[in-house]
Amino acid sequence: MTSPTKKKFEFENNTDAPVDVDRVRAILNANDGARIRTWLSICSRCGLCAESCFVYVANDRDPRLSPAYKFSHTLGEMYRRKGKVDRAFLEKCYQIAWLQCTMCKRCSMYCPFGIDVATMIAVARSVCHSQGITPKQLAFFSDHCDKTGNHMGIPVEELVDTCEWMVEEVEDDYEGVTIPIDQPDAKYMYTVNPREPVYYPQDISYAAIIFAAAKESWTMPTFGWDCTNLPMFAGNRTLAGKQVKNVYDKAQELKAQHILITECGHAYRSMAFEGPYMAGYPDGKPPVKIKHYVQLLHEYLRDGRIQIDSDKKIKEPITYQDPCNVSRNGGLWEQARKIIPYIAEDFRDMAPNREHNHCCGGGGGIMPMGPDYKPYRMASGKLKADQIKATGAKFVITPCHNCFDQINDLSEEYDLGVKALSFKEIIVEAMIVPDHLKLECEK
Amino acid sequence: MMESDINWNSIYEILTGPALWFTFIFFVGGLLIRLAFLFRLSRKKDRVIYNHFSLAWGLRSIFQWMIPWASASMRQQPVFSIVAFIFHLSLLAVPLFLSAHIVLWEEAFGVRLWSMPDGLSDGLTLIFIAAALFLIARRRIRPEVRILTSAWDYALLGITMLPFITGFLAYHQWGPYEVLLILHILFSQILLILIPTTKLGHMVLFFLTRAFIGFEMGGRRGARSW
Ligand code: HEM
Ligand code: HEM
Ligand code: SF4
Ligand code: SF4
Ligand code: SF4
Numbered sequence: 001m002t003s004p005t006k007k008k009f010e011f012e013n014n015t016d017a018p019v020d021v022d023r024v025r026a027i028l029n030a031n032d033g034a035r036i037r038t039w040l041s042i043c044s045r046c047g048l049c050a051e052s053c054f055v056y057v058a059n060d061r062d063p064r065l066s067p068a069y070k071f072s073h074t075l076g077e078m079y080r081r082k083g084k085v086d087r088a089f090l091e092k093c094y095q096i097a098w099l100q101c102t103m104c105k106r107c108s109m110y111c112p113f114g115i116d117v118a119t120m121i122a123v124a125r126s127v128c129h130s131q132g133i134t135p136k137q138l139a140f141f142s143d144h145c146d147k148t149g150n151h152m153g154i155p156v157e158e159l160v161d162t163c164e165w166m167v168e169e170v171e172d173d174y175e176g177v178t179i180p181i182d183q184p185d186a187k188y189m190y191t192v193n194p195r196e197p198v199y200y201p202q203d204i205s206y207a208a209i210i211f212a213a214a215k216e217s218w219t220m221p222t223f224g225w226d227c228t229n230l231p232m233f234a235g236n237r238t239l240a241g242k243q244v245k246n247v248y249d250k251a252q253e254l255k256a257q258h259i260l261i262t263e264c265g266h267a268y269r270s271m272a273f274e275g276p277y278m279a280g281y282p283d284g285k286p287p288v289k290i291k292h293y294v295q296l297l298h299e300y301l302r303d304g305r306i307q308i309d310s311d312k313k314i315k316e317p318i319t320y321q322d323p324c325n326v327s328r329n330g331g332l333w334e335q336a337r338k339i340i341p342y343i344a345e346d347f348r349d350m351a352p353n354r355e356h357n358h359c360c361g362g363g364g365g366i367m368p369m370g371p372d373y374k375p376y377r378m379a380s381g382k383l384k385a386d387q388i389k390a391t392g393a394k395f396v397i398t399p400c401h402n403c404f405d406q407i408n409d410l411s412e413e414y415d416l417g418v419k420a421l422s423f424k425e426i427i428v429e430a431m432i433v434p435d436h437l438k439l440e441c442e443k
Numbered sequence: 444m445m446e447s448d449i450n451w452n453s454i455y456e457i458l459t460g461p462a463l464w465f466t467f468i469f470f471v472g473g474l475l476i477r478l479a480f481l482f483r484l485s486r487k488k489d490r491v492i493y494n495h496f497s498l499a500w501g502l503r504s505i506f507q508w509m510i511p512w513a514s515a516s517m518r519q520q521p522v523f524s525i526v527a528f529i530f531h532l533s534l535l536a537v538p539l540f541l542s543a544h545i546v547l548w549e550e551a552f553g554v555r556l557w558s559m560p561d562g563l564s565d566g567l568t569l570i571f572i573a574a575a576l577f578l579i580a581r582r583r584i585r586p587e588v589r590i591l592t593s594a595w596d597y598a599l600l601g602i603t604m605l606p607f608i609t610g611f612l613a614y615h616q617w618g619p620y621e622v623l624l625i626l627h628i629l630f631s632q633i634l635l636i637l638i639p640t641t642k643l644g645h646m647v648l649f650f651l652t653r654a655f656i657g658f659e660m661g662g663r664r665g666a667r668s669w
Contacts, residue, residue, distance in 0.1 A: 033488030034481040038652055042645040045596050046527075047588035051519050056587070063590040072591070105660075109668040110516035112508055113649060114656025273663065277491065284494035331664035355666035356515060 012139035013132035025083035052110030058382040067107035067117040074124035102364030104324040129235030138234035150226035152194035166205040183219035189256035191227035206424040214305040224250030229270035233365025244275030265325030265400035298335040312430040314344040319393035322357035323400030348391040362406030385414040473639025497662035504657020507669035514669035533571035605630035
């Protein structure tokens with residue numbers, strides 16, 4: 001891997017304190033189940049997985065970046081040493097686990113034994129985290145989660161203010177758009193990425209407009225509204241469990257029928273698939289049904305609850321970035337492809353696509369780790385940049401905040417001349433405003 | 444010709460008698476114990492297996508990886524996949540259906556399997572040796588495989604080849620027949636004993652890990668893991 005910096009990384013705590021071997025052992029023992037044991041013992045070192053990993057391919061096929069090398073030199077080594085590891089070793093694990101693997105799970109579909117590297121890297125992260133070796137930014141965001149329930153540390157009043165402000169913003173254009181706060185018995189409890197209220201508040205108003213157009217029953221909760229899970233990426237499993245439980249509990253308290261997830265990839269994976277385990281639900285099922293925004297939009301368009309003005313369809317060539325955690329790890333690639341013909345005329349798919357897509361390079365927590373790590377993202381993202389370029393598209397639709405920012409960064413870095421778009425903004429632009437949303441003067 | 448103080452016959456008797464029984468019991472029992480241990484462990488620590496179990500997705504996943512080039516991954520490395528397929532095919536077919544072995548199976552277990560013509564088994568033996576040499580060469584040549592490979596990986600490939608080489612030489616009587624035959628049986632027994640205790644346990648564990656990823660990705664998310 002390109003190692004642009006030889007400087008020391010910023011950990012949660014840069015100390016020389018000795019490693020607490022008992023703690024490491026406890027984590028290793030807790031995870032020493034039949035799966036990890038079998039995976040570690042039967043990997044035949046065939047190297048088939050290498051070519052499936054975008055980090056390996058994008059970084060001149062450095063053999064130290066193959067999935068098998070990465071799990072063997074992190075978790076594998078921890079078990080071989082029976083937990084007796086030192087700080088220097090854990091710092092090496094840090095580089096592998098956070099900078100060289102986004103836990104996108106592609107390699108597990110390319111290994112003849114289906115060895116799940118992402119799951120093992122997640123355990124390696126937990127071990128590092130237990131010794132304070134966590135990316136500083138992720139630790140910072142996790143701290144916010146612990147104290148306020150959302151990773152940006154936004155107080156309740158501020159969220160409510162933002163919602164009110166967004167309603168005012170759209171009053172000039174639409175009639176009757178509201179953001180119901182803490183409304184019980186709604187069909188959807190809408191949860192967002194805290195980046196939205198802070199950096200992209202219009203995303204919330206887009207959602208509100210779409211709900212109003214479809215005459216939906218929904219609500220925005222004042223707690224448990226952060227569906228993302230940065231503690232999960234920080235390797236803090238306990239807090240990650242608490243983070244999802246906040247959302248589940250709030251939905252049950254409000255008696256919402258579904259938890260609806262904004263256009264965010266890892267939030268969906270966390271809430272629908274990994275969250276129940278982290279929060280200690282033995283059956284592995286979330287207590288409330290989870291729906292991703294892509295599913296909702298697909299239903300609205302299919303059922304005619306939202307109508308598109310065909311003159312407003314996107315004419316320029318567009319492509320779709322399958323977020324790993326919406327497609328491969330979420331199973332929603334077809335829904336997205338069914339939405340696209342409604343809103344765009346010239347769709348050009350990437351290759352490979354759907355569940356075989358490559359990660360954009362911004363996943364696994366590396367995006368929120370901050371600008372110091374951008375060189376790694378850009379190097380690994382080269383493969384995605386090439387894929388996008390090959391389509392000749394001008395726009396890249398992607399229902400994931402990380403992918404979104406990464407695509408825009410890649411466009412700048414590799415002169416792709418593309419712009420990332422979310423589904424919501426396109427739909428709001430292109431929909432036929434129904435009569436009940438039209439202002440008096442326009443009717 | 445033979446050194447008089449070594450009694451080849453009695454060594455042969457032991458190897459095809461008690462040692463052979465020990466080997467088979469260790470081989471089958473070892474695999475069963477490994478499975479039982481993993482099963483118990485999984486009941487305690489791997490709920491995810493039972494929560495999302497789906498037979499259909501599991502079987503599809505196994506099936507798609509047993510047919511050459513049925514998976515995207517195999518298509519990405521077509522030469523390696525076909526060689527590895529032939530390697531395994533001969534590895535299973537020759538010892539099971541070789542006519543010289545059939546006699547042994549019948550003596551030991553009283554079952555008479557189909558026996559393949561000697562010409563075919565001889566050909567498959569050579570093909571196997573060639574495939575194994577290819578796999579060794581690949582491990583030397585491809586950097587991403589070379590870096591993963593330990594001395595033990597070469598040793599296991601070597602140990603897998605030894606019964607084939609010695610069996611072949613004995614069959615053609617190239618060299619001292621008794622010694623070769625005894626070596627053949629000895630190496631075969633070592634190989635069979637290593638299967639339950641090493642990564643070669645994939646002989647049975649493959650089906651479990653393959654099925655798991657099949658329903659974890661497929662049953663839960665609809666993603667095909669091939
Ligand atoms: C452990 C018990 C085994 C015994 C007692 C045994 C015995 C024999 C005997 C008696 C022969 C015939 C030699 C001749 O024609 O004179 C033979 C040949 C052979 N055996 Fe085995 N064998 C055993 C296991 C294996 C295993 C596990 C393998 C492969 C993995 C194997 C592969 C072969 C091969 C390749 C030949 C030569 C075939 C040819 O070139 O035509 N054997 N074995
Ligand atoms: C039904 C049984 C078996 C299945 C499904 C199976 C499957 C596999 C798979 C998927 C691989 C990894 C990739 C590849 O090389 O194709 C592999 C590798 C390997 N298998 Fe098997 N296997 C089986 C039985 C055996 C047995 C009985 C042995 C040895 C006695 C064996 C020896 C090996 C070796 C040495 C490798 C590594 C090849 C290399 O070095 O590249 N396999 N097997
Ligand atoms: S999970 Fe993704 S990033 Fe990590 S090793 Fe596998 S393919 Fe590479
Ligand atoms: S493909 Fe699977 S078995 Fe082969 S080296 Fe990679 S992880 Fe190991
Ligand atoms: S950022 Fe996007 S592509 Fe990358 S891991 Fe997340 S969802 Fe996948």
